[in-house]
Amino acid sequence: MSPTDYRPDRTLPVRVELVRQLTRRRTQVAFALVVLLPVLLWTAFALAAGGPPTGSPNLVDLAKDSAPNFAVFALFASAGFLLVVVVALFFGDAVASEASWSSLRYLLAAPIPRARLLRQKSIVAALLSLAALLLLPVAALVVGSLAYGTGDLVSPTGESLGFATAVGRVLLGALYVAVHLSWVAGLGVLLSVSTDAPLGAVGGAVLASIVSQILDQITALEDLRDYLPTHYANAWAALLAQQVDWGDMTRGVFSAVVYAAVFGALAVWRFGRKDITS
Amino acid sequence: MPRLPRLTRARVVIGVLVLALLAAGGVALAATGGGARASVVRTEERRIEVRGGPGVAAPVSLDTTLYLPAATPAPAVLVAHGFGGSKASVDTDARALAARGFVVLAWSARGFGASTGQIALDSPDYEVADAEQLVDWLGRRPEVVQDGPGDPRVGITGGSYGGAISLLLAGYDRRVDALAPVITWNDLGQALFPNTAAARPPPLDTPAHGVFGPDGVFKRGWAGIFFSAGTGTGVVGAGSAGPDTAATPAPTTGDASTPITCGRFTAQVCQAYTEAATTGRLSPATAELLARSSPASVTDRITAPTLLVQGEQDTLFGLDQADANARQIAAAGGTVAMDWYPGGHDGGAPDQTVRDDVGTWFDHYLAGRGAVLSSGFSYAVQSGVRTRSSTPTGRTVVAGSYPGLPGAPELRTDRVTLSGPPQLVVNPAGGNPAAVTSLPGTGGALGGLGGSLAAFTAELPGQSAQFAGGPLDAQVVVAGTPRVEITVARVPGQPAAEDAVLFGKVYEAAPDGRRTLLGSAVAPMRVAVPADGTPARVTVTLHGVVAPVQAGHRLIVSISTTDQGYAPAAAPAVWRIALVDGTGLAVPVVPGRAVTATTVPLGAVLGILAVLLLALTLWLVARVLRRRAPAGAAGDATIPLQITGLAKTYQGGFSAVKDVSFTVRPRTVLGLLGPNGAGKTTVLRMLTGLIIPTAGAIRAFGEPVGPGAPVLARIGAFIENPGFLPHLSGAANLRLYWAATGRPAAEAHVEQALEIAGLGDSIHRRVGTYSQGMRQRLAIAQAMLGLPELLVLDEPTNGLDPPQIHAMRDVLRRYAADGRTVLVSSHLLAEVEQTCTHVVVMHHGKVVADGTVDDIIAGGGAATFTVDAPDRAAEVLASLDGVHAVDVDGAAVHAELNGTPRASAVQALVTAGIGVQSAGPRRRLEDAFLALVGEDTAP
Secondary structure (H helix, E strand, O other), X not given: OOXXXXXXXHOOOHHHHHHHHHOOHXXXXXXXXXXXXXXXXXXXXXXXXOOOOOOOOEHHHHHOOOHHHHHHHHHHHHHOOHHHHHXXXXXXXXXXXXXXXXXXXXXXXXXXXXXXHHHHHHHHHHHHXXXXXXXXXXXXXXXXXXXXXXXXXXXXXXXXXXXXXXXXXXXXXXXXXXXXXXXXXXXXXXXXXXXXXHHHHHHHHHHHXXXXXXXXXXXXXXXXXXXXXXXXXXXXXXXXXXXXXXHHHHHHHHXXXXXXXHHHHHHHHXXXXXXXXX | OOHHHHHHHHHHHHHHHHHHHHHHHHHHHHHHHOOOOOOOOEEEEEEEEEOOOOOOOOOEEEEEEEEEOOOOOEOEEEEEOOOOOOHXXXXXXXXXXXXXXXXXXXXXXOOOOOOOOOXXXXXXXXXXXXXXXXXXXXXXXXXXXXXXXXXXXXXXXEEOHHHHHHHHHHHHOOOEEEEEEEOOOOOHHHHHOOOOEEOOOOOOOOOOOOOOOOOOOOOHHHHHHHHHHHOOOOOOOOOOOOOOOOOOOOOOOOOOOOOHHHOOEOHHHHHHHHHHXXXXXXXXXXXXXXXXXXXXXXXXXXXXXXXXXEEOOOOOOOHHHHHHHHHHHHHOOOOEEEEXXXXXXXXXXXXXXXXXXXXXXXXXXXXXXXXXXXXXXXXXXXXXXXXXXXXXXXXXXEEOOOOOOOOOOOOEEEEEOEEOOOEEEEEOHHHOOOOOOOOOOOHHXXXXXXXXXXXXXXXXXXXXXXXXXXXXXXXXXXXXXXXXXXXXXXXXXXXXXXXXXXXXXXXXXXXXXXXXXXXXXXXXEXXXXXXXXXXXXXXXXXXXXXXXXXXXXXXXXXXXXOOOOOOOOOOOEEEEEEEOOOOOEEEEEOOXXXXXXXXXXXXXXHHHHHHHHHHHHHHHHHHHHHHHOOOOOOOOXXXXXXXXXXXXXXXXXXXXXXXXXXXXXXXXXXXXXXXXXXXXXHHHHHHOOOOOOOEEEEEEOOEEOOOOOHHHHHEEEEOOOOOOOOOOEHHHHHHHHHHHXXXXXXXXXXXXXXXXXXXXXXXXXXXHHOOHHHHHHHHHHHHHOOOOOEEEEEOOOOOOOHHHHHHHHHHHHHHHHOOOXXXXXEOOHHHXXXXXXXXXXXXXXXXXXXXXXXXXXXXXXXXXXXXXXXXXXXXXXXXXXXXXXXXXXXXXXXXXXXXOOHHHHHHHHHHOOOXXXXXXXXXXXXXXXXXXHHHHXXX
């Protein structure tokens, strides 16, 4: 019997894992939702139009000014929950769904080294998350350009940015959201290797985000709120100014990578020594 | 398992590093987040007697609180309260300054709170004299740093009424070393009787240089609130003052000398107000009274560094008042800085940024520590956009200095061309109905609505002339008082008064028609119009604002005849309003840069780098440890599987497997037999690296087996139940599974596997639609992908039909015959007997029998005889040559014949007269197994 041509660093190539994930309905639904959201928003705005203008402008009024404003609104509207769910879904579901299908044991017995399985699955989940997070503003920019034209971005702080600059800032904002949500990704992976129920892993990560957002509303906590993982979630709004204040975004990235690193390390540690009984 | 200890060490390292990471993160976050300021501030309450002043014989007793910082002596700061407040309303500010290291003295001004005396409107004879005596008092205190005998190092701050006393004290008392007046007036007469139009306007030098014309329009809304605050019925916004429980007590009846309507005001002030409120005009006597209470009278004497803080939402003391203070103090050589914040009497109290600026001001000029305030002028730009609380809706812009002051750059103005024909406006008799633009005195309660209020104010039909500019090419941030030149003329044959009372406004109009009144404020004017019909030409300084006007939006100037907040012109009138050709709207613009911490926080950046570096290190360490993990002493590479002393105890103490040892030799089909729960599956999971053994070792082809061991690539396994991606077809599942192993597609031998699965066309259907048996066969096919040298199948015949079971036996036998090895687990004896060459029997986690099936089943020379007289039969058998191990078991007698033919033994028994019912090989396996199962079924 000739020795088999097995190399641990060739197991579960990203391409293969991508195919495995992309053929899943939940992946397709998530992407469809992200693309459809701007269309839904546009429809809602179109239906709600009419009537005399009331009060000072709010974000919805701004959103109808131009494509970048529309994209900013779409990002604001979805960053707090929809995108959290998307990231939690891609990461929390990664290992737990294999466990629930019993296919995890066959992948591990193939054998795919455990750390490598986690790494490859995380890479694919990260690619999918990043794609979804960038797809949202891109779709919003396209829908916004068709519906409201390629005007200037008027930021909530009352500053004005040219279309090209604004597009760059919006995409940069989406990138920040992606980096910031790495804490959700880390938590999702940790929960994913801790439970055989995908719903538990995804729901747990989303729940943590919601609880953190609620705690962040309690101003009495003062400085303690800086330690909440969601505290700097909207820091990318600073990008919507002519002069960008990188302070909160840097702190946000720091907070996110600390959480992501801790959760990720715990996930690797836990998965490496876990008895696979699923 | 020699790798285990190494991995454990690696994990310890990882654990320690994770803890270090957490600690580092916490420290860095704490460093960037800013710690809590815990400072001990002591307070001393005391009453200080001051002289009554002209015409007041009895001394006045002021209610004061002295705030002492942790370290004394220290410079002192007087904190004055707003109109209608008391020393309690500035407690927060006082404590903050004391925590900064200042001795702070807060007092209730005469006529307010628990202080005695009457309100004289910051009169030099009374309130200013009081403040001077407080400075005297501080000059005797050992806790206060002294510049000389009776000359304490002292600053003063306060909002509104307290801001004016700050300026007045600094003008009258040279001992004041620094001051920070907040939202206060320069000229009280102009604040209450503004006139913003003049034929010969002042130069357009500073951003908010107002006209300050004589004989203005009575600001009756605010004046009434101001006055009622002093009679005990209200509190004026007053910057830092909140609603005050210790406010002015309600007037008591019985004192015949002053009417109840005068409250705690001096008779002089009361009379002036009554006169103004009834006539709506400013009499010379009142003008004289208000002038004495105005900092304008002393600004040329103020030399102490002055930080002027003014609100952008303030229809009482607008930006023009602070502008006047700045101009006058700077012209006399004083040091001035200016802060415009998004609040005021119509908005809210100063925010933390302003408080910090005030603190920095006193730190530098009183305590001599810290740098000078970085900007000479800063203003806040609010977009008016409503968002969720976490999103900023404004920014602060800083300019190096206030334009137009000595040494500062010149003011920049943008000119917006206006157009519109001359228009007629009507002043209704009695000035009613009147337009509503603001709600004076609602202060912070309506703060956030400032912008939205403007949206529902509409021009009343026929009462306004409007001149619109074109859409702006680019965004313009208006910062100060825009100016427009208009003419006002009588209309022949129409009624008209001596002079026209008009109100100027600027709107921002969005393309969708939404209008916003800039500053929610109007600029009132009284224009003397010649009786001969010639137009009066005037320049109007509109209300000072900071407002971003978006590109594509238009500016509209409106001149109207009524406003609810001002005394109306009673006589009906018609005026013709026209633009002065070629002038347009002059818009002050102050270039600056947004206050953004463009310096990226170093701590956070280092933190990010540290985390990434740590993650990289962890990864490298784990990699090196993995590389260095030895393959273990090579065992016999020809033995497919060797298990020694294997044990597994789960968390919670359940021992599933205890000391299991057996060997699987090549080209054999080994059956792992045992009842359900015997530990078979746990053994199989351990030998595929899914479960980590508690003790013992597994070697496959001489190499150790553990999680992810490379040798697992030579083992194909089916364990417990199939595992597939339900949304993919069977074929796609197999293809992707093989792709996931990373091995060449040619090695897979998919056809052979598919043949074994025997799924036909169903292989292209989604696995989710498969029956249990189909999935089972697909899973076995998956285990056979690549034709592994050792095939491990866990209960493979579960869920299969008898013909399929039969076929499966052939497959397994052929598989072993091809030179490979098979390990099958089963709880069915027949299954093992018919399929396997070798068997290992497990029960309760232990191996109870082990050998070839033939050996164990046929038992070599062992035989069992069923007889009618077992005991005698045993004797007979034992007497035969070579026969031993005779054993009676009920009606059966077992014996080791050891070469003696069974027939001979039967013959011997029959000869001995014993009836033999049956004779055959001893079925030890069955005995053992049945005994186990029997044991299991027994309770």
